Amino acid sequence: EDSVCIPGGFTLLGDEKLRGTADGFLMPFDPVPLRPVRVRPFFMDVAEISVGRFRALLDESPGLISGLPEQWEPTGSQASCTWLGPDNADNDALPLSCVNGKTASEVCAALGGGLPTEAEWEHAARGRGRRWRYPWGNEWPECCTAIAGGQACGRNAPEPAGNSSNALGCATRDVSRDGVLDLAGNLQEISSDRLVSYAEGCWNRAGVMLDPSCTEPEHAPLVVRGGVYNEPATFGAAPVRRLFTGAYGVGAVG
Numbered sequence: 001e002d003s004v005c006i007p008g009g010f011t012l013l014g015d016e017k018l019r020g021t022a023d024g025f026l027m028p029f030d031p032v033p034l035r036p037v038r039v040r041p042f043f044m045d046v047a048e049i050s051v052g053r054f055r056a057l058l059d060e061s062p063g064l065i066s067g068l069p070e071q072w073e074p075t076g077s078q079a080s081c082t083w084l085g086p087d088n089a090d091n092d093a094l095p096l097s098c099v100n101g102k103t104a105s106e107v108c109a110a111l112g113g114g115l116p117t118e119a120e121w122e123h124a125a126r127g128r129g130r131r132w133r134y135p136w137g138n139e140w141p142e143c144c145t146a147i148a149g150g151q152a153c154g155r156n157a158p159e160p161a162g163n164s165s166n167a168l169g170c171a172t173r174d175v176s177r178d179g180v181l182d183l184a185g186n187l188q189e190i191s192s193d194r195l196v197s198y199a200e201g202c203w204n205r206a207g208v209m210l211d212p213s214c215t216e217p218e219h220a221p222l223v224v225r226g227g228v229y230n231e232p233a234t235f236g237a238a239p240v241r242r243l244f245t246g247a248y249g250v251g252a253v254g
Contacts, residue, residue, distance in 0.1 A: 003113075004178050008041040010208070011123040012131060014198055015239035029197045031239040036208045037119045044116065044124055047162030047181050048189070049107060051082050052092030057110055064110040065103065080157060080230070093160040095187045101222045101244060104190045115192040117213050118241070121225045124176055125183045125238040133237050135176040135183045141233035144170035146185030148233035155229045158186050184227045184236035194220035195243045221245070 014031040022030045058065060081098035082091045099107070101115075108114045116124075126132045134141060143153035147166050150156070154168065162181055165171050174184045183189070193214040196203060202214040222244040227236020 002047070003043040003045045004180065006042055006044050006120070006124045006178050006180075007128060008039050009123070009129050010036070010038050011119065011126065011129050012036050013119060013122055013239070015131075015133070015237075018237065018239055021240075026242050026245070027240060028195070028243060029241060031198065031241055033198055035198050035203055035212075037123075037212055038208050038210050039117075039119050039123050040211055042116075042120055043113065044120070044178075044180055045113075046179060048095035048187055049111075050092060050161040051084075051094055051096050052089065054083075054096045054107060055086060055089070055092065057107065058086055061110060065106050082158060094158055095161040095182075097158065097187055099190075101190055105192070115190055117211070118191050118193045118223055118225065119209075119212050121183075121189065121191055122238055124178065124180055125226070127177045130177075133239070134174075135180070135238065136173045141184065141236070143233075144168055144172070146172060146174035146227060146233050146236060147182060147229050148185035148227045148231060148236055150230040150232070152232070158229050161186070182226075183238065185233065186227075186229055188224040188226045188228050188242070190244055191223045191225055193223050194218070195223045195241060196220060 013035040014033065016032055016034065019030050019032050022028055082094040082096060083098055084091055105115050123129070125135050132138055136145065141148065143149050144166070147155065147159050159167055164181070172181070174182050176183055194216060196214055202212070202216060224242050224244045225238070227233060
């Protein structure tokens, strides 16, 4: 009941217009060359996994999760981490952040799913083959469009997971073609794929790949997709691939 079925189909991963945007750090690779893929239908959570949903999961099946998110000090950048411990319900409405890839994967598995592949995430976030730049289309984002923008939009913290409106008092437009929320804002989402250039490794294949999954090399960082509340909304463009650093501001979609 917390997810929707995303119809499968053909998707062209990447965006030639974003060639030259790599920063050599969080975005080490441009999302090029374009990679044609086909994905079969899959389910995707409508909202980012909330702290309350995670706490309930721990109560119901404590043995399913081998490690808990770190409890950060409530100062500096760590103050934005939403996990306050298994007995603290203050942030139950907020999306779960400050988790590592292993914990995120275990949470999704315990809920009967898994982290999305890059191909699945981008297929869902770009209109299922329509190649939209953002989940709502190609229109340039503004403060009311998505939960992003940071101080320029008066935002300094994530907002409740799954809300159809945001703290600025306007209805969000960050809704995918199939009804998935906050793919361009609030928190970034962890994928199951390792960050490898589209020109190398598992991506360097001829033809149309079916349900590609890039899990090697194991030492490569995982990929995070989407935007985050404390960065410009344009950073949430769906084709952008960023490395997972384990820092604050990363959520998981099952």
